[in-house]
Amino acid sequence: QVQLVEFGGGLVQAGGSLRLSCAASGRTFNRYAMGWFRQAPGKEREFVAAISWRDGSTYYADSVKARFTISRDNAKNTVHLQMNSLKPEDTAVYYCNLRDTEPPWPRDYYGMDYWGKGTLVTVSS
Secondary structure, three states, X not given: OOEEEEEOOEEEEXXXXXXXXXXXXOOOHHHOEEEXXXXXXXXXXXXXXXXXXXXXXXXXXXXXXXXXXXXXXXXXXXXXXXXOOOOHXXXXXXXXXXXXXXXXOOOOOOOOEXXXXXXXXXEEO
């Protein structure tokens, strides 16, 4: 059974930074792709970033490119999301995700899919 636990969310002013982390257990972490998604109030969950297990390639939504950085530490079974230059529109619950398919992922994805419970990021203007 895979367990993903996110932490690091909170309240930050626009222009500030936060670093989210996700600790994974229950699987051989370094054989799975990891990602971050977010869901703002009244909106659908959307892709934010993903990182390959094979070569560490990274993928980002256009809205966060050049501001967010995803990274992973296979020795510690953790994945991070460094968020800089935060904007009020980044306010959302951020979810950690584990998949057995390398990114980029199609919008309609039906493979193995595990989620954390999410951590709230609030960016004030």
